[in-house]
Each structure stands twice: as structure tokens, then as C-alpha cells.
Amino acid sequence: MNPAYSVILFTTASGAGYGLLVWLAIAVLLGSVAPSGALAAAGLVLALALITTGLLSSTLHLGRPERAWRAVSQWRTSWLSREGVLALATYVPTGLWLLVQWFSPSIWWIVPAFLALLAAAGALATVWATGMIYQSLPTIRAWSEPLVAPVYVLLALATGGVVLALLQAVFGSPWQVMAIVAAVLLVAAAIAKWLYWHRIDTAPRSWTVESATGLGSIGRVRPLEPPHSQPNFVMREMGYAVARKHASTLRMLSLGAGFVAPALLLVLAASLPPVPATFAALAATLGVAVGVITERWLFFAEAQHVVTLYYGAERV
Amino acid sequence: MLHILQMLLGAIETPGSFRVKPPYPKSIPPRIKPRGKAADVKPGTPLPGPQLGFVTTPDDLLVEDTGMPSRIDKAFSWDAPISAHGLMHMVITNAAKGDPYSIDTLFMYMANMSWNSSMNVPAVIDHLTAKDEATGEYKIPRIIYSDAYFSEMVPYADLILPDTTYLERWDCISLLDRPISDADGPADAIRHPVVQPDRDVRGFQDVLIDLGWRVGLQAFTKPDGSRKFPGGYPDYIVNHERGPGVGPLAGWRGKDGESFGKGEPNPKQLERYIANGGFHHHELAPEQRYMKFANRAYMEWAHAKGFLESTDRLVMQLYCEPLQRFRLAAEGHGAVTPPETHRHRIKTYFDPLPFWYEPFEEKAIDLNEFPMHAITQRPMHMYHSWGSQNAWLRQITAANRLFMSRGTAAEMQIVDDDWVWITSHQGRVKAQVKLMEGVNPETVWTWNAIGKRSGAWGLDKDAPEATRRFLLNHLIGELLPEREGGYRFSNSDPITGQAAWYDLRVRIEKADGEPPGTSPRFEPLTPPKGVGRSGR
Amino acid sequence: MTALPLATEKKLGLVIDLDTCVGCQACVTSCKEWNTGGYSAPLSDEQPYGADPHGAWLNRVHSYEAGDGAKGRTVHFPRSCLHCETPACVTVCPTGASYKRGEDGIVLVNPDTCIGCKLCSWACPYGAREYDYTDGIMKKCTLCIDRIYNETLSPEDRQPACVRACPTGARHFGDLGDKESAVSKLVAARGGYDLLPELGFKPTNKYLPPRPRKVEATTRAAPTEAISASDGSPAERLFAWVDKVLSA
Structure with missing residues (x-):
């Protein structure tokens, strides 16, 4: 599948934003972050910025962005529509939460707490819906894996957790717990991702060009002439393939720079004084950004679409 | 050969068999004779008949008393006596060589005669600008050309009629x-x-x-x-x-x-x-639709409409009497006889009964050196397009490969997508290979008329038609090797003058260690201002 | 509405005969010609005279080889929307621009509400949906909905443009939901099949397989076996030899 940068940016940025929102809500509910403090406000603004950047970026992928509002209508069948509905719905408690902090910081604590709870639930559901857009496509074997949506959620939580730990360090708020939680989440995400790669590498490639054409009874099938001399939309969009050797290098880069190294940095940060800890958390955040963008690029580039059988793939 | 089999089987104009589309059948042969001897051409008067027609005896030939062909393409001469369509593919070569004579103006219309309608393309292109060493004048002094597009021939014209x-x-x-x-x-x-x-x-x-x-x-x-x-x-x-x-x-x-x-x-x-x-x-009325060559209802109607000259039934000839007349002339009978140089050829090939003979090119070359046949055909979807640059059709086919038998390729260690040299006695071209089962092991083939000269036809200079294409035309000689006395016959059928596109023999060699890409490439053409994409 | 109809009154679709298709591309170009002025207009072309010409087409013809050596066949293979009974391209659509019609089963894209998210093309295993880079929306076979019900056309022209254009009669149009229709009978007689049935989208369009070659159909048991199975007497071997010669 063609790794469109608009979609990569959307899923990684909004994923981190939603993850941040979830941890912020948990921290508020647990009382480790004041519901109406500068840290909560900064966290909310950053989360909304990441989410909104991602959503705007996703509309760049559309042929007719001015019609994007129509995408919320088909939530009964379409995960993409559900994602849109949930994303918009999540703005309501998140926005109210922010407003409450801004204008009535002294309001009864249960109000922001309740809004935080709703925002966290919305965030998790939105990321789940994003994952399900991919997981629900049987035409792409690497995506119709049960680990796809969970990994999306796990990565959102891990990246959001890293960002919150960084924020806490910057604001001089206790960051150690969040740093350790984020490190654990990164390791969990790395394990899940490794399991996912193992599964797609060992999955049976049982769809064949013989079945796609129905000509297997005659014998082995192979293309003689394509329908057009130059690649068409289907080949440009679905025919993107990354070389296996190249992919395994990138997997290592993603795991090392994006998961293992940041996890170690975060553990280190937990034991450092505030200023060096901030720099360690910043380095971890940058590493995670590189790692998760690489991971997302690979998620597309390694996914082989069944339609490629008509264009030269022997089996998928 | 197919039609002879059909005649033998009675499979012509019967239900379910080969049928003829009116206004055909015409009388066999039609009673139209070509005109154009020097004596026929008089200033201020029309030619006394059509330029093309059906020669049936040596008397009908368009040759001068010396035996010299009257027409620049040598149609209806002893070289190709029954060339009812002319020999358009020879005109540029003949004009440049001054054989049978020189001309002062070449006037052509849209046939792209120096590209994919020509044999030996590089030499024919050179003919267009060749100069007489003695006088320094162009061998073809003036070229007038009419085309709707900036085709490969247009830049060589002195006067263009768009x-x-x-x-x-x-x-x-x-x-x-x-x-x-x-x-x-x-x-x-x-x-x-x-x-x-x-x-x-x-x-x-x-x-x-x-x-x-x-x-x-x-x-x-x-x-x-x-x-x-x-x-x-x-x-x-x-x-x-x-x-x-x-x-x-x-x-x-x-x-x-x-x-x-x-x-x-x-x-x-x-x-x-x-x-x-x-x-x-x-x-047609139901009773007019079959056996039209001997169907009274059809023939009377067709005669009234001017399709047929008479209502006499038309006789298909297995034994072809007009050919025998030429053979007799070659044996010295009659008033018009072939020159000594042509006698043997006429006598051999003007057999009134069909026979097989080894193609001229195969006879002239070492088949061990050129063991493969190479043929070309126009893709079906390109048949009714003027040039293959049509915006839709070129999406379907903008490049061509050399199709080759998988088994033969394996013997030569050639795999799919390899680049190979295709070499004939005339020259060589480089192409990319596509292997297939459905081709004779000793034959290679490709799609014809896809290749364009870079810059032509309003296409971008790096269009696939210029970078991933080749023409077999480069490999086909327009002339046969010299005979005694130095005369070179056209590489065409000795009777009809039909160009011998399909007689080509080649050898295939892997183009190891060379950069990929088709060859030869000619210097890109630059469209004049206002033509093609430069004008947009 | 992207919810699928529970059942459709008709199942209009195509039956494509791989035995008679010669790969002439007449259906491809007539499809482009009709539809660039029809329901899906325009079908844009990118770089039409440039180095990378490509565009939106609703019907494409591939050529494949099946089998090796003397058994190898060249098969021309037209591919367009199969108007599936349970098309995922419809249910994934976030806007409702994609829909399957209850009355005849035709799968369409509403060009006025499609946002060009391309998700339907990801959901389709058959490559039937193409993005029009200039128009910014998805294009697909409409089964020439603007011909088949078009009363301004003469009755024989009320068929998809591809069917009308096919010079070898390799394309057939009709109601595959009606067991008595000509297309259903053709599918039954010729063993028409679905593409990628294991994906479960239940394509309406059917493909008719290339007929067995005559040489294959008439291949007999090797005569030498008949000889070795005989009792070996000279008369028996003579008859066996005669049989072999006559059956050769």
C-alpha cells in the first residue's frame, strides 16, 4: 500500500494527542495532576493541537476536502465514519474541560473529572476506530490481523504517555511515575509490534493469481501484458511494495530508535534531577516520533493488497 | 493460399463460409489498366486512365521502350508487374538513388514513409537529406508534405501543408x-x-x-x-x-x-x-446474398448499379492465365519481353499454379547466422487510429517488448526483462524481452508502429514511445543484395510488389553489460513554434 | 446509504467469455468513450501527451498466460466492477456516496457526495474502483446505467457500451438473479465462475473459462498400452497395429 504522508502524519500525531488526553484524564482522576492547573491546561492544548493537526492532515488525503463533513453520516457501517464521529464527539468534553479550567477553575472538582473521563473514553474509542478502519479490510492480509487495532491503541497510549512525562518534567511536576509507565508501554508496544511482524511474516500467503483469474485449472498463471503501459491508480495506490531487506532494516530502526532507546531514556529520566530529566524525556520523545513514523510507514509499505495478484504478484 | 484452399473446398460465398462484401466481387481481374507511361503524360491534359489498375499481360506494363520503369516506385514494371497497390515503400529510396530516374519534387501525404511505413529506416531518413557530391544539390531537391501532426517526416519537408x-x-x-x-x-x-x-x-x-x-x-x-x-x-x-x-x-x-x-x-x-x-x-434481398459471383439476382442488380461491367458469371482461377502470359514473355514470346536481367526471375516466379519458394532474404543469407524469424503486427486497438499518439490508445500501449518463446530464451540464458540485441543482415536494434509460451520457438515478435522519434507527434521528448520502444523496420532491407550487373531488386514480392515485411531473419543476443534502454535512438526532433506541446 | 439491501429484485451483471475474448480493447475504449460523457463524466487523463500517461478507466483488459509448454494458453482477461452482492466497497464508505441499488443490484458512486478518500478502492479486491486525480472522486463501472434504461436509445443499444462494442460476442449482459435468463443459462452451461470466491463478496459478474483445446479433448489412451495389454499373438498385434494407425 502507498504510504501517504498525510495519513502517516494523521495517525501518528492524532494518536499521540489522544494518548496524551487519556493519560491526562487518568492523572487528573488519580489526583496526580491538578484538574485546573497550568499543566492540565498545557496538556489539553497540546493534545488538541496534535489531534487537530492530524485531522487536518488527513483531509489533505481527500480528493474533495470541502466535502469532508459528509464523512460523519455512515457510522452504522463504516469505521472511517465512526472515527470521524468519535473524533468530533471527543472535542466536546475536551473543549468543555478546557473552558472550565479557563473560566471557572474553582468549579466543583467532579465537573472537570467527569469531562476528563468522557474525553479519555472518546479518545480511546477514536483510536480504536482508526485501527479498525485497517483491521476491517480483508483485502489486505497484513491489516486484517487481530493485533492491528490493539497496537494502534497501545502506540497511542505509549506516545501520549511519553509526551505527558515530558510535560510533567518541563512543568516541574512529578514525572517519575509517568516516565516509568511510558517506558513499560513502549516495551509492551514493541513486543506487540514484534508479535505482529512475526504473524504477518508467517501468515500463509494463500491467495493466488490462479484464484484471482480462475485460470488455475489450465496451469500456472502469469501476466503477459498489462492493460496499460504506465502504472494506473490501482497500481500506484495499492501496488507500493518495499523490498524485504529494506523493510527489516527499517523495523530494527523503528524498534531500536523508537521503542527500546526511548524506554531506556525514560527509565534514566526517572532517576535524574528535573533539568537533565527534561532533556532525557525530550530525547525520548524525539526517538518515539522517529520510531512511530517509521512504524506507520512500514505498516503501509509492507501491506500487500490482494489486487496486486492481477498485476504480477503470484501469491498474497 | 487461404483463398486457394477456400476455392478448392467450395468455401466461398456459401452460407457459413468466406463471403464477399459488395461492391465486390468484381470481374476477375477487373478491366482497369494502369496509365502513366511517359507518352501518357501530356501537359494540360488528364492522364488517359487511373494510376493504379490490374495488369494482365506484358502489354499492360508501365515500362518505356528501353525497359525502364515509367513510375518512380517501379510499380507495373518488370520488377513487380502486378503491383496493383503500387510500391509506396520504395519511393524515397528510388528518388534518392535516381533509379529509375531523378525527380525534382517529392509530394507525399501523411503516410509517414520515412518511419514506420518504411524499411531500413536510418538509410531512408538519410536519403531525405542526401546531396549529390558533384553538384552539392539535394538528391531530392524539394519535398512537399501534408500531415495533421508533427510526424517524423514533417521536419524534412520544404513545404508543409498542415x-x-x-x-x-x-x-x-x-x-x-x-x-x-x-x-x-x-x-x-x-x-x-x-x-x-x-x-x-x-x-x-x-x-x-x-x-x-x-x-x-x-x-x-x-x-x-x-x-x-x-x-x-x-x-x-x-x-x-x-x-x-x-x-x-x-x-x-x-x-x-x-x-x-x-x-x-x-x-x-x-x-x-x-x-x-x-x-x-x-x-441485399435474401436471394442476392450468396454465391454473388454467379447469382443472377445479384449480378443483374449489381450491373444496374455499376458495380459489375456485365452479368457474366465470374470465374475464379486456380490456374492463373495472366501469370502464364508473363512466363511466356520471359521465354521470348510476344512483342513485349523482359530485359535479360529480369528473365530468369519472371520465368521462375510467374508460375500459373501456386508453389512455395524460399524467401529471397533467407536464400541470400546464412541461416545459421540468423536462425530466427522476426515478425511484427499492429495492435488491434491501434488499427483505426491515425497515429498511435491518441491520448487514450497510448495509455494502453506506449512501449513495446520483444516477445520470445520461453524455451528458446532458456537455452540462451535469457530471462524476462533482459535486454537483447536483435541483429539482421541489415543492422541491429536493442529491445527488452518478454517471454511467452504462445509463440513459435524460432520466431520472435513485437507490436508495430508504437515507436516514435523523440519530439515527434506532439509527445514529450521522454515519452515511452521514444524511450521504451523499437521498430523492426530498422532491420529490414528495402533492397535485396546486388545481382550480377549490380542491379538491386526491391525486397518485395516479385509479382505484386508487396513489401516483404515478414521475410525477416534475425539472431538474438543478450545485451550484457550495457545500460538498459532501446536502441537506436535518433536525434530528437524539435517541433516548430506553435506545434504540439511547445505551442501550448 | 451504505447499508446493503437485504436482497435485490434483480442482479444485473456481465458474463465474460474468456474463450472468445481476443484482447482487442474495443470494450475498453468504448467504455471510456461512453462514460467520459455519461454518469461518471469526466474520466480524466493525466499527462495525456507526456512521459507518464495514465487516467481513469472503468474497464481494463489484461493478458495472462496459463499453463506451460504446449498446454500454455494466452488468455485475455477483461476486468471491471463485478457488482458484488455484499460489496465491502459500499459499507466502508464514510459518506454514503457508495451504494448498492435495491432494484437491480448495481453498485454506484454518487459523484456529488464522494469525498475521494479512496477507502473503497482499498476494500475492493478486484481493482474495480479508480480515483480520478483531476475530479478528486472515485469512478467505477455503472453497468452503463445511463444506457440500459435509456428510452431515447434504440432497444438494441440499451446494453452496456462494452457489451455493444465487443466484436466477438465475449461479453453478455443480463439478470443473473433470474435462473431462466440467457446469461444464467450460459453460466450454467459453461461452468461460469466467481473471481476470488474465498473473499466472500459474492460477485455478480461471472467468467466463462476457456474451452478445453480440441487436441486435449480428443486425446486418447496411448495405443501402445493396447498392444502390451494384448495376448501377444501375431494376429492380435497386427490388429493392434492397424487400430493404432487408424486411430492416429
Whole structure:
């Protein structure tokens, strides 16, 4: 599948934003972050910025962005529509939460707490819906894996957790717990991702060009002439393939720079004084950004679409 | 050979077999003789007959008393006596070599004769600019060329007559020349303008009619000296009569438009064609539809319409008497006999019964050196396109590969996508290979007419047609090797002059260690301002 | 509405005969010609005279080889929307621009509401949906909905443009939901099949397999076996030899 940068940016940025929102809500509910403090406000603004950047970026992928509002209508069948509905719905408690902090910081604590709870639930559901857009496509074997949506959620939580730990360090708020939680989440995400790669590498490639054409009874099938001399939309969009050797290098880069190294940095940060800890958390955040963008690029580039059988793939 | 088998089987014009589309069958052979001997050509008078026709005896040949061909393409000469279509592919070569004579002006129309309609393309391109060493003058001093596109031939022209495209012009697909008939009845068709030209052009036929009047040709001039067809080509289509009541179009003739085949010109004829979707089809009565060569109901009707000269049944010939007349001439009988140089050739190939002989090229070369056959055919979807640069069709095929038997390739360690040199006695081209099962192991093939010279046809210079294509034409000689006395026959059928495209023999070698890409490439053409993409 | 109809009154679709298709591309170009002025207009072309010409087409013809050596066949393979009974391209659509019609089963894209998210093309295993880079929306086979019900056309023209254009009669149009229709009978007689049935989208369009080659159909048991199975007497071997010669 063609790794469109608009979609990569959307899923990684909004994923981190939603993850941040979830941890912020948990921290508020647990009382480790004041519901109406500068840290909560900064966290909310950053989360909304990441989410909104991602959503705007996703509309760049559309042929007719001015019609994007129509995408919320088909939530009964379409995960993409559900994602849109949930994303918009999540703005309501998140926005109210922010407003409450801004204008009535002294309001009864249960109000922001309740809004935080709703925002966290919305965030998790939105990321789940994003994952399900991919997981629900049987035409792409690497995506119709049960680990796809969970990994999306796990990565959102891990990246959001890293960002919150960084924020806490910057604001001089206790960051150690969040740093350790984020490190654990990164390791969990790395394990899940490794399991996912193992599964797609060992999955049976049982769809064949013989079945796609129905000509297997005659014998082995192979293309003689394509329908057009130059690649068409289907080949440009679905025919993107990354070389296996190249992919395994990138997997290592993603795991090392994006998961293992940041996890170690975060553990280190937990034991450092505030200023060096901030720099360690910043380095971890940058590493995670590189790692998760690489991971997302690979998620597309390694996914082989069944339609490629008509264009030269022997089996998928 | 196919038609001889059909004749033997009685599988012509019977239900379920090969059938003939009216206005055919014509008398065999048609009683039309070609004209164009030096004595036929008189200033201020039309040629006494058509340029093309059906030669049946040596007396009909267009040769001078010396035996020299009268026509520049040597059609209807001893080189190719029954060349009913002419030998268009030889014109540039003959003109440049001054064989049979030199010409001062070469006037050509849209046939792309120095590219994919030509053999030995590099040499033919060189002919267009070749100079006489003694005088420093061009061997072909003036070239006039008409084309709707910036084709490979256009840059070599001294005078270009820009033509209109099919969408901008009137045309007539007449019963006189490859009509759209089916076996159940004759049909003809027109094209009519659906868009107005956005540039300063006129349809080629309009220009010819205008030129004809300007030089005072009778056919285009009224007795008072005014234009006979002031409305140009559509006027000509409607009002020209080649015989009483017979014109370019057969449908809706007569003042009332109710006659078919023969009738006075109908001023509303073109409107009737347009209203009917651009064509006219006459349905034969059921009893006229089969055995048309001996069907009284059909033949009487066809005679009345001018399709047939008489109602005598037409006899298909297994034993071909006209060929025997030439053979007798080669043996010294009759008033017109071939020159010594041609006697053996005429005697050998003008056999009144069909026979097989080894193609000239195969006979002349070492088959161990060139063990493979190489053939080419136009892709089906390109058949009715003017040039293959059509915006839709070029998406389907913009590049061509050399198709080769998988088994043969394996013996040569060639795999799919390898680059190979295809070498003939004439030259070599480089191509990329696509292996397949459905081809004879000793034959390679490719799609024809895809390749374009870079910069031509309004395409970008790096279009696939210029970078991932090749033509087999480069490998096919237009002349056979020299014979005793230095004479070189055209690489064409000795009887009909049909170009011997399919006699090509080649060898295939892996192009190891060379950069990928087709070869040869010619210097890119630069379209003049306002032409093609440079003009947009 | 992207919810699928529970059942459709008709199942209009195509039956494509791989035995008679010669790969002439007439259906491809007539499809483009009709539809660039029809329901899906325009079908844009990118770089039409450039180095990388490509565009939106609703019907494409591939050529494949099946089998090796003397058994190898060249098969021309037209591919367009199969108007599936349970098309995922419809249910994934976030806007409702994609829909399957209850009355005849035709799958369409509403060009006025499609946002060009391309998700339907990801959901389709058959490559039937193409993005029009200039128009910014998805294009697909409409089964020439603007011909088949078009009363301004003469009755024989009320068929998809591809079917009308096919010079070898390799394309057939009809109601595959009606067991008595000509297309259903053709599918039954010729063993028409679905593409990628294991994906479960239940394509309406059917493909007719290339017929067995005559040489294959008439291949007999090797005569030498008949000889070795005989009792070996000279008369028996003579008859066996005669049989072999006559059956060769």
C-alpha cells in the first residue's frame, strides 16, 4: 500500500494527542495532576493541537476536502465514519474541560473529572476506530490481523504517555511515575509490534493469481501484458511494495530508535534531577516520533493488497 | 493460399463460409489498366486512365521502350508487374538513388514513409537529406508534405501543408476504396466536422481541389474558368460524377434522394448521411446474398448499379492465365519481353499454379547466422487510429517488448526483462524481452508502429514511445543484395510488389553489460513554434 | 446509504467469455468513450501527451498466460466492477456516496457526495474502483446505467457500451438473479465462475473459462498400452497395429 504522508502524519500525531488526553484524564482522576492547573491546561492544548493537526492532515488525503463533513453520516457501517464521529464527539468534553479550567477553575472538582473521563473514553474509542478502519479490510492480509487495532491503541497510549512525562518534567511536576509507565508501554508496544511482524511474516500467503483469474485449472498463471503501459491508480495506490531487506532494516530502526532507546531514556529520566530529566524525556520523545513514523510507514509499505495478484504478484 | 484452399473446398460465398462484401466481387481481374507511361503524360491534359489498375499481360506494363520503369516506385514494371497497390515503400529510396530516374519534387501525404511505413529506416531518413557530391544539390531537391501532426517526416519537408484531423474535416469512405460494407449489402460512410479547427489549416482534399483549379485542371474548372467545386471537398463529394449518375457516395442519390447507386447528385445527400449516423447501408434481398459471383439476382442488380461491367458469371482461377502470359514473355514470346536481367526471375516466379519458394532474404543469407524469424503486427486497438499518439490508445500501449518463446530464451540464458540485441543482415536494434509460451520457438515478435522519434507527434521528448520502444523496420532491407550487373531488386514480392515485411531473419543476443534502454535512438526532433506541446 | 439491501429484485451483471475474448480493447475504449460523457463524466487523463500517461478507466483488459509448454494458453482477461452482492466497497464508505441499488443490484458512486478518500478502492479486491486525480472522486463501472434504461436509445443499444462494442460476442449482459435468463443459462452451461470466491463478496459478474483445446479433448489412451495389454499373438498385434494407425 502507498504510504501517504498525510495519513502517516494523521495517525501518528492524532494518536499521540489522544494518548496524551487519556493519560491526562487518568492523572487528573488519580489526583496526580491538578484538574485546573497550568499543566492540565498545557496538556489539553497540546493534545488538541496534535489531534487537530492530524485531522487536518488527513483531509489533505481527500480528493474533495470541502466535502469532508459528509464523512460523519455512515457510522452504522463504516469505521472511517465512526472515527470521524468519535473524533468530533471527543472535542466536546475536551473543549468543555478546557473552558472550565479557563473560566471557572474553582468549579466543583467532579465537573472537570467527569469531562476528563468522557474525553479519555472518546479518545480511546477514536483510536480504536482508526485501527479498525485497517483491521476491517480483508483485502489486505497484513491489516486484517487481530493485533492491528490493539497496537494502534497501545502506540497511542505509549506516545501520549511519553509526551505527558515530558510535560510533567518541563512543568516541574512529578514525572517519575509517568516516565516509568511510558517506558513499560513502549516495551509492551514493541513486543506487540514484534508479535505482529512475526504473524504477518508467517501468515500463509494463500491467495493466488490462479484464484484471482480462475485460470488455475489450465496451469500456472502469469501476466503477459498489462492493460496499460504506465502504472494506473490501482497500481500506484495499492501496488507500493518495499523490498524485504529494506523493510527489516527499517523495523530494527523503528524498534531500536523508537521503542527500546526511548524506554531506556525514560527509565534514566526517572532517576535524574528535573533539568537533565527534561532533556532525557525530550530525547525520548524525539526517538518515539522517529520510531512511530517509521512504524506507520512500514505498516503501509509492507501491506500487500490482494489486487496486486492481477498485476504480477503470484501469491498474497 | 487461404483463398486457394477456400476455392478448392467450395468455401466461398456459401452460407457459413468466406463471403464477399459488395461492391465486390468484381470481374476477375477487373478491366482497369494502369496509365502513366511517359507518352501518357501530356501537359494540360488528364492522364488517359487511373494510376493504379490490374495488369494482365506484358502489354499492360508501365515500362518505356528501353525497359525502364515509367513510375518512380517501379510499380507495373518488370520488377513487380502486378503491383496493383503500387510500391509506396520504395519511393524515397528510388528518388534518392535516381533509379529509375531523378525527380525534382517529392509530394507525399501523411503516410509517414520515412518511419514506420518504411524499411531500413536510418538509410531512408538519410536519403531525405542526401546531396549529390558533384553538384552539392539535394538528391531530392524539394519535398512537399501534408500531415495533421508533427510526424517524423514533417521536419524534412520544404513545404508543409498542415492538414485537419478526422474530427475537423469531411471525408468519404466510398464504395470505390475499402468501404464499410458487410456481406449482406454495400455500405459507405462519411466523416463530417464536429469541431472547428483552432489553427490555420485546411483539409488536404480542399487544398487539392483548390490547387487543381489554380493550375487549370479540367476536372476542377468550369468551362468559364470558375471553380467547379466552390464548396471544396463536401461540394466534390456530392457533385462529382465519375460516370453518369455515379459519384463518391452511393446512398440517397437523385434529386429526391431516393436512389441508390446511380442517380443525379442530391444537394441534401450529406445531410441525409449525417441524419443516419454518417453511413448508408443497402440491404441485399435474401436471394442476392450468396454465391454473388454467379447469382443472377445479384449480378443483374449489381450491373444496374455499376458495380459489375456485365452479368457474366465470374470465374475464379486456380490456374492463373495472366501469370502464364508473363512466363511466356520471359521465354521470348510476344512483342513485349523482359530485359535479360529480369528473365530468369519472371520465368521462375510467374508460375500459373501456386508453389512455395524460399524467401529471397533467407536464400541470400546464412541461416545459421540468423536462425530466427522476426515478425511484427499492429495492435488491434491501434488499427483505426491515425497515429498511435491518441491520448487514450497510448495509455494502453506506449512501449513495446520483444516477445520470445520461453524455451528458446532458456537455452540462451535469457530471462524476462533482459535486454537483447536483435541483429539482421541489415543492422541491429536493442529491445527488452518478454517471454511467452504462445509463440513459435524460432520466431520472435513485437507490436508495430508504437515507436516514435523523440519530439515527434506532439509527445514529450521522454515519452515511452521514444524511450521504451523499437521498430523492426530498422532491420529490414528495402533492397535485396546486388545481382550480377549490380542491379538491386526491391525486397518485395516479385509479382505484386508487396513489401516483404515478414521475410525477416534475425539472431538474438543478450545485451550484457550495457545500460538498459532501446536502441537506436535518433536525434530528437524539435517541433516548430506553435506545434504540439511547445505551442501550448 | 451504505447499508446493503437485504436482497435485490434483480442482479444485473456481465458474463465474460474468456474463450472468445481476443484482447482487442474495443470494450475498453468504448467504455471510456461512453462514460467520459455519461454518469461518471469526466474520466480524466493525466499527462495525456507526456512521459507518464495514465487516467481513469472503468474497464481494463489484461493478458495472462496459463499453463506451460504446449498446454500454455494466452488468455485475455477483461476486468471491471463485478457488482458484488455484499460489496465491502459500499459499507466502508464514510459518506454514503457508495451504494448498492435495491432494484437491480448495481453498485454506484454518487459523484456529488464522494469525498475521494479512496477507502473503497482499498476494500475492493478486484481493482474495480479508480480515483480520478483531476475530479478528486472515485469512478467505477455503472453497468452503463445511463444506457440500459435509456428510452431515447434504440432497444438494441440499451446494453452496456462494452457489451455493444465487443466484436466477438465475449461479453453478455443480463439478470443473473433470474435462473431462466440467457446469461444464467450460459453460466450454467459453461461452468461460469466467481473471481476470488474465498473473499466472500459474492460477485455478480461471472467468467466463462476457456474451452478445453480440441487436441486435449480428443486425446486418447496411448495405443501402445493396447498392444502390451494384448495376448501377444501375431494376429492380435497386427490388429493392434492397424487400430493404432487408424486411430492416429
